[in-house]
Amino acid sequence: MTSVTAAKRPGRPGTPGRRVFGDRAAWFLVLPALLPILILSVGPLLYGIGLAFTDAQSGRTRSTQWIGTLNFQDLLHDTLFWDSFRIGLLWAVGVTVPQFLLALGLALLLNQNLRMRWLARALAIIPWAMPEVVVGIMWRLVYNPDAGILNETIRDLGLGDGRDWLTGLATALPAVILVGIWAGMPQTTVALLAGLQNTPHELHEAAALDGAGAWRRFRTVTWPAIKPIALAISALNLIWNFNSFALVYVLTSGGPGGRTRLPMLFAYEEAFRYGQFGYAAAMGCVMVAVVSVLLAFFLVGRLNGGDEER
């Protein structure tokens, strides 16, 4: 069986031992994972797209009706949704960009032969391994207007009385963005660090001997080497951040006055507080469309990166 299928697929010679088994064996091995994937993620995804075109609601007696694009038309005029959409984009970019720059800085530092490297690596585990709910709780303790350390430090430094960061209309979004940056920095750092460590050391030395300064070496040697990883991790971070929920749910629940209501929080409320399943599904569709664009960017970045590598 193996040899037959292998013979049917000529044209990729030179990889001895790669084609160890045929398609039928492959299907057999894939099935245990494929079935749950189809039933619990691909299926619901399609079902969800279908729901967006219905008036499905929770706890209702009469049956669900197909209403065409009515949900999408309503959504188009739903200023609250577009507010949350705008906040979601602000949040995603506001977290991803500074986080990337900070992570790049840390990765460059950790790539040096510094003494406290191990400590930084050890500390970087904390935000990574913490449940998002705990990260949110922890920062609420930091931001606490009376008993929090942030305001106390501000008072100690004589900069005033501090404020209620998470409930202030102007400060809430920046405050949650800072938490987002903190929470995701380790992953980004580690990814960039791996890219840095794959950079051939000799290139740096050659550039240095040629008289290239630090910035020039970074631009001509370091950046090209880590660019594929940098693009990939940034696009993924944008997507993950745009879809985030738990952190902000715990920090502000979307308040004050919707200033931190990310699209996911909005859709969650719409679906599970007000029971508007169809409408929330339509929101989901719009969000997926946006995420798909980001994903396309990610894939293109990856393909380009792959070409550069070879």
Added chain:
Amino acid sequence: MRRGSAGREPAGLRTSGAARAGQYLALLAYLVFLALPFLWLLSTAFKPARELGSLHPTWIPEQPTLDNFRQAFDEQPLLQAAANSLIAAVSAALIAVVIATPMAYVMARHRGRLATAATGWVVVSQAFPFVLVIIPLFLVLKNLHLINTLWGLILVYVVWSLPFALWMLAGYVRAVPAELEEAAAVDGAGRVRTLVSVVTPLLAPGIVATALFAFITAWNEFFFALVLLKTPEKQTLPVVLTHFLGAEGVADLGPLAAAAFLATLPSLVLFAFIQRRITGGMTAGAVRG
């Protein structure tokens, strides 16, 4: 960084004193940024109520106490919640690894549309739209009478942890020399024999790391648990933690901090344990794909 001759340092070039000092200063700033929020959580967890009410909070508790921990267990069903989290995370991790290993093997070894499609799905699922999935998932699980059960949650966690598990495991399979399998085949071992007695033992460390990562992911998960679990006695630790926050965000800070710290410990310990493997797996994936 200044220009210098070929350094003996493993990474980076030789740097001048001033640049070095700047680097240490920057590193210190990072350390403070990373560590302080966590230290504040610890500090709060061990402070007596009197100190928490003080208008001038201090970094180090003057009279450290375990009262907050005791009170946390009194206020919320933490033990039950921890048990629920443990059951959900262990089951999800075991099931995910058992069903992911063969598929990861295909992704790594098979050349064909199936392997390509599987790999493509893993990439796409990284951007998986939870909103769009959770509502239908909720309806499906409701029809199966799996709402407010750990089994429903476990099913979701299995599928949810599959992409990264497949990613990591496929990386580990690639690291096993294919020649070993060929040798086994020449020796007359069948396909299944080869998989079970040649490949799997070599994969064992990778499988363990993947399972631990799946465990941590499930242990930390909040969104699905919030939607699918209704009654307090069924809820997992992250969901129960939010009950400490109260209605208007008024919270009993000490017990809240104590409970939050306890909930973090398992994943922190396990993560420290497998960190190198995770980062290796993650970056290998990010580079190769």
